[in-house]
Amino acid sequence: MMKSTLRITMTVAILLAAWQYLVPYADIPAYILPLPSEIWARFLETFSLQAYNLAVTAGTTLLGLCIGVLVGVLLALLVVYVKSAKSIILPFLATFNGIPKIAIAPLLVIWFGLGPDSKIILAFLLSLFPIFVHSLTGLNEIDDDILDLARLAGGSNWQMFTKVRLMHALPYITDALKVAFPLALVGSIVGEFIGGNVGIGYLVLSGQFNMDIALVFAALLSITIFTSVGISAIGLFERLFLKWQPSRRER
Amino acid sequence: MADLVTIRHLSKKFGAHVTALEDVTLDIAANAFVSIVGPSGCGKSTLLRLISGLIPATSGQITVAGETVRGPIRQSSMVFQSPVLLPWRTVLENVFFVAELGHKKPSTLRGRALELLEMAGLGGFEDHYPHQLSGGMQQRASICRALLMNPPLILMDEPFGALDVLTREILGFKLQEMWGANRNTVLFITHSISEAILLSDTVVVMTPRPGKISEIIPIDLPRPRTIDTLSEPRFIELAARIRSHIGTQWEG
Numbered sequence: 001m002m003k004s005t006l007r008i009t010m011t012v013a014i015l016l017a018a019w020q021y022l023v024p025y026a027d028i029p030a031y032i033l034p035l036p037s038e039i040w041a042r043f044l045e046t047f048s049l050q051a052y053n054l055a056v057t058a059g060t061t062l063l064g065l066c067i068g069v070l071v072g073v074l075l076a077l078l079v080v081y082v083k084s085a086k087s088i089i090l091p092f093l094a095t096f097n098g099i100p101k102i103a104i105a106p107l108l109v110i111w112f113g114l115g116p117d118s119k120i121i122l123a124f125l126l127s128l129f130p131i132f133v134h135s136l137t138g139l140n141e142i143d144d145d146i147l148d149l150a151r152l153a154g155g156s157n158w159q160m161f162t163k164v165r166l167m168h169a170l171p172y173i174t175d176a177l178k179v180a181f182p183l184a185l186v187g188s189i190v191g192e193f194i195g196g197n198v199g200i201g202y203l204v205l206s207g208q209f210n211m212d213i214a215l216v217f218a219a220l221l222s223i224t225i226f227t228s229v230g231i232s233a234i235g236l237f238e239r240l241f242l243k244w245q246p247s248r249r250e251r
Numbered sequence: 252m253a254d255l256v257t258i259r260h261l262s263k264k265f266g267a268h269v270t271a272l273e274d275v276t277l278d279i280a281a282n283a284f285v286s287i288v289g290p291s292g293c294g295k296s297t298l299l300r301l302i303s304g305l306i307p308a309t310s311g312q313i314t315v316a317g318e319t320v321r322g323p324i325r326q327s328s329m330v331f332q333s334p335v336l337l338p339w340r341t342v343l344e345n346v347f348f349v350a351e352l353g354h355k356k357p358s359t360l361r362g363r364a365l366e367l368l369e370m371a372g373l374g375g376f377e378d379h380y381p382h383q384l385s386g387g388m389q390q391r392a393s394i395c396r397a398l399l400m401n402p403p404l405i406l407m408d409e410p411f412g413a414l415d416v417l418t419r420e421i422l423g424f425k426l427q428e429m430w431g432a433n434r435n436t437v438l439f440i441t442h443s444i445s446e447a448i449l450l451s452d453t454v455v456v457m458t459p460r461p462g463k464i465s466e467i468i469p470i471d472l473p474r475p476r477t478i479d480t481l482s483e484p485r486f487i488e489l490a491a492r493i494r495s496h497i498g499t500q501w502e503g
Binding site: 151152 | 300303305323324325327328329331333335337338339340348349350351352353380382
């Protein structure tokens with residue numbers, strides 16, 4: 001664990017050093033590829049701007065993701081428990097998954113305006129499918145023997161849900177979050193690209209518009225910090241509450 | 252001894268063409284250890300599932316403790332070929348699982364659970380998670396789970412089938428010891444002739460396609476049976492008799 005952290009830090013340090021000290025020899029102008037030191041300086045300069053815009057993007061992303069988790073898990077529950085719902089939800093979601101959500105983003109902006117609503121909805125739509133599919137697998141793939149054991153013991157459906165299905169689904173849902181969280185972020189940023197005057201996506205666009213490439217990179221740095229914190233939080237949750245998992249890498 | 256389970260002219264068909272069991276009639280005495288041996292496809296597992304009420308019979312009748320089986324019966328508990336422990340529960344919490352489903356408070360059963368685990372050689376492992384145990388230890392925990400509520404009937408579907416020969420032998424003797432302490436009625440399904448003889452009061456030999464009982468053999472070897480029992484002439488005689496019912500291509 002410590003060893004791999006050290007290895008990654010070393011690799012990043014070497015890459016950054018190469019970028020910093022070798023790129024100047026290639027004679028690439030700063031408006032194409034700024035040096036790490038310039039990006040860092042621009043990041044610090046615009047720190048409050050970064051923080052404000054990131055907070056907006058983080059807000060729409062997390063809200064969209066939360067709705068995605070609620071709706072995704074709810075739909076999965078419907079498929080598991082309501083027979084008639086299954087034949088409607090499954091083909092509908094499969095078709096829905098075939099539509100690139102990004103392509104309907106302009107439509108969402110028209111329907112829901114330039115404010116945060118269109119971003120939240122886009123983040124929600126992008127995160128929905130992976131969460132639905134993973135929770136469905138987690139809720140459904142219970143060993144037949146366990147079900148038999150429960151039937152013999154006179155266990156109720158509710159007990160099976162709380163004691164077996166939900167617990168079984170938890171690691172599937174955290175796995176889904178690792179996919180859905182960056183997707184929700186894509187939703188927010190694309191929403192900001194298409195319409196609006198706030199958020200990290202907007203900051204990237206305005207950097208591009210003004211040929212302030214250091215600002216674009218600084219905004220990317222903000223996003224990276226945000227995703228790292230988010231993914232680490234999911235990892236922390238797994239380590240704290242899913243420690244019974246023999247190895248998270250096995251699956 | 253009264254019969255805990257009576258089976259009369261029991262048949263089970265899957266679809267129109269597959270007859271899994273045909274006209275099975277069998278009595279299982281209370282407190283007896285009864286094994287069913289037979290090659291794959293002789294309907295052993297089907298018989299077990301029919302007795303537990305998990306699947307309905309096509310024709311015939313089963314009673315357990317005087318009551319006709321019409322659905323899953325609460326008087327029984329199952330041990331499967333795989334331990335099917337819940338990975339997010341510790342060994343002790345797993346032992347409580349079946350009891351909890353029957354709305355029993357784990358706190359009242361803690362003493363008995365720990366006692367069973369101790370007997371099963373799992374003392375000190377109660378707070379371990381299943382993945383920290385070997386296959387044999389997991390299976391012992393699942394046997395403890397089945398024994399916890401002290402059900403009148405315990406159904407075991409090849410519980411040692413997935414284990415290596417050595418572990419299997421040790422677990423067999425362990426099971427004999429644990430069974431001896433309480434004498435619940437056990438119906439034990441196995442492929443192994445020697446395992447069946449060592450553990451049982453009665454061995455039921457079945458033949459396949461369709462599944463039928465070909466002989467019911469009382470095992471008169473004195474208990475407790477040990478590793479030395481395997482070389483006794485009476486043991487060898489019984490093993491040969493069981494084997495004679497089953498095709499030559501089949502190994503026990």
